[in-house]
Amino acid sequence: MEKKRIYSNDNLYMISMKTENNNWKNQYQRIFLDSWHPFLWIASLIFLVYSATLFFNIVYLDDNVLVVEHYFFNKDIGNIPAALGEDIFRTPHQGGTFYRPILRLTFMLDAQLGRNAIIFMSHLSNLMLHILAACLLLILLIKLKIKKETAFWLSVIFGIHPLTAQTVAFISGRNDSLLAVFVFPALWFFVDFSQTYGKKNYFWHLFFLALALLTKETAVMVPMLCAAYAIIFIGRKKIIADCKYYSYLLAGWISLFLSWLLIRKGVLNNFIGNADYHIPLSVYKNLPALIPAVGKIFLPFDLSVFPVLRDMTMVYGIAALILLLAWFILSRNKNYRLIVFGVTWFFLFILLTLIKPQDTTPDFSENRIYLPMLGFIFIFLGMGRVKFLNFLNKKIILALSLLLIIIFSSITICRNKYYKNKINFWKNAAATSPSFAFNHNNLGAMYYLDDNFDEAEVEFRKALELNPNEQMAHNNLGLIQMKKEKWEEAEAEFKKELAINPYYDAAHFNLGLLYYQMGRKEETEAFWQKTLEINPNYGEAWRNLAILFYEKKDIAKAAEFAKNAHVRGAQLPPELMKLLEASVVPNMLLKK
Numbered sequence: 001m002e003k004k005r006i007y008s009n010d011n012l013y014m015i016s017m018k019t020e021n022n023n024w025k026n027q028y029q030r031i032f033l034d035s036w037h038p039f040l041w042i043a044s045l046i047f048l049v050y051s052a053t054l055f056f057n058i059v060y061l062d063d064n065v066l067v068v069e070h071y072f073f074n075k076d077i078g079n080i081p082a083a084l085g086e087d088i089f090r091t092p093h094q095g096g097t098f099y100r101p102i103l104r105l106t107f108m109l110d111a112q113l114g115r116n117a118i119i120f121m122s123h124l125s126n127l128m129l130h131i132l133a134a135c136l137l138l139i140l141l142i143k144l145k146i147k148k149e150t151a152f153w154l155s156v157i158f159g160i161h162p163l164t165a166q167t168v169a170f171i172s173g174r175n176d177s178l179l180a181v182f183v184f185p186a187l188w189f190f191v192d193f194s195q196t197y198g199k200k201n202y203f204w205h206l207f208f209l210a211l212a213l214l215t216k217e218t219a220v221m222v223p224m225l226c227a228a229y230a231i232i233f234i235g236r237k238k239i240i241a242d243c244k245y246y247s248y249l250l251a252g253w254i255s256l257f258l259s260w261l262l263i264r265k266g267v268l269n270n271f272i273g274n275a276d277y278h279i280p281l282s283v284y285k286n287l288p289a290l291i292p293a294v295g296k297i298f299l300p301f302d303l304s305v306f307p308v309l310r311d312m313t314m315v316y317g318i319a320a321l322i323l324l325l326a327w328f329i330l331s332r333n334k335n336y337r338l339i340v341f342g343v344t345w346f347f348l349f350i351l352l353t354l355i356k357p358q359d360t361t362p363d364f365s366e367n368r369i370y371l372p373m374l375g376f377i378f379i380f381l382g383m384g385r386v387k388f389l390n391f392l393n394k395k396i397i398l399a400l401s402l403l404l405i406i407i408f409s410s411i412t413i414c415r416n417k418y419y420k421n422k423i424n425f426w427k428n429a430a431a432t433s434p435s436f437a438f439n440h441n442n443l444g445a446m447y448y449l450d451d452n453f454d455e456a457e458v459e460f461r462k463a464l465e466l467n468p469n470e471q472m473a474h475n476n477l478g479l480i481q482m483k484k485e486k487w488e489e490a491e492a493e494f495k496k497e498l499a500i501n502p503y504y505d506a507a508h509f510n511l512g513l514l515y516y517q518m519g520r521k522e523e524t525e526a527f528w529q530k531t532l533e534i535n536p537n538y539g540e541a542w543r544n545l546a547i548l549f550y551e552k553k554d555i556a557k558a559a560e561f562a563k564n565a566h567v568r569g570a571q572l573p574p575e576l577m578k579l580l581e582a583s584v585v586p587n588m589l590l591k592k
Helices: 009-033 037-055 063-069 071-075 077-083 101-113 115-143 148-160 162-168 171-196 199-213 217-234 236-241 243-268 279-298 315-330 336-354 372-382 394-419 422-432 437-449 453-466 473-483 487-500 505-517 521-534 539-551 555-567 574-580
Strands: none
Touching (some): 009 037, 009 148, 037 115, 037 148, 063 071, 063 101, 063 171, 071 101, 077 101, 101 171, 115 148, 115 171, 148 372, 162 279, 162 394, 171 217, 199 217, 217 236, 279 336, 279 372, 336 372, 437 473, 453 473, 473 487, 473 505, 505 521, 505 539, 521 539, 539 555
């Protein structure tokens, strides 16, 4: 006779709860983790947080050069070979420091829809690159055997983290997201190669590593990180046993690195760059900057668009390090391999940011923490659970994760406003790093561009109080005096600028402009010619010399200079355009 199973009310309740939990898990899995859903969520949340940046302007920190001044060069795809043979700022006479041709190609792509769309397209590219980087991070974490659910939430937090604002909302910050787009595939193809030793993975790894090297110099750390991964997770015994395959990899790295160095030297005339670097001393002096960097990762409340070390607070960094140390001491079942790998990741990718030219005040822009901060993902995953926090079940952890995402998203959305325009940007820079003369000088320059000359003069003089040798400040004061038609005072300021900054092309140009307005035409020509000697791509100098030679009735030279001005994107008066067409040009006055 078959026995009937009898359930008590308690048993029925437990079965009901299990069924409910299973239904919840299935629904949660289906909404967030199935198929392409994680990528859609990542893209949607990032777009929600950063969509307003699509309508932001430039802030005049490199973006005015890379996007606006270089527009005509970028627009012509026939200039791609030239882009491969010069530094990112098109510094003349092999005088640059940053050889980043892949970054240049992204700006050339932005320029293809025309001048009116260039700033919008630049912001759109920044947003899309960040979305792509966050999605590729998810793939990388899964490749590294991180549970898909955990990898998804960590990728979301990275995508909306306040520290990423400098990379997304600030056009010039895209070099770090673009670097990540190449570094992540380079790493996962290395991981695949270490498991299969397949040729395809080998060549794809080297391909993405090459693209990373041509994007930003930080990529030189990728082979070191791969070596660290092999030692930590694969082990020396297996590496020695399969040394033939790793020798191929080492040969590929060396060949790629030497090729990159030779190309770099050919373009920059220097392996490192044309600046006064003392690498060991620079790293030693700037090591304290790591403390606030860690603080900004865990407690992103004291952020700045252009921070310098002496104005950065150590409080949040020390608090974050104390919390990490307490967690490490109290936690059980730690995964030391993940922790060591995370620490290695952080230090390798942040090391080069500590190397600064000797003759400058080092800044620590937050976009440079974009890649290094991901090391803390592995540190976080390597930490064990703390005993008194065992009450945190999956639902509570999920709720806390959502709360963290809401908090970080809110901070990021509020922070985006500092990148909306040039005034917002430099006001924040001067407010958060008040001891840095450079920030006050640039804020003054933004006021000057908005015709707010009184505020501009206050900031220029503040900059010179902080640093009497602040480059460009005397030049800017000279422009103020020239606006007031105080010719002698303006001349004195321009000459002070050239005394401390003799190769500043704009100061030569402005002194020439002053002499033109004073009727000293011979001196005018000499200073504008000097401007072109320093910077052959200075379009306004070509244009003004064209006008000057026309006034001297030297039509042949006027036409030559007008042509050079036109190809460099300088806006020519209609009369000069007619001169190019061999028409008669009436007398013109140079605009002040």
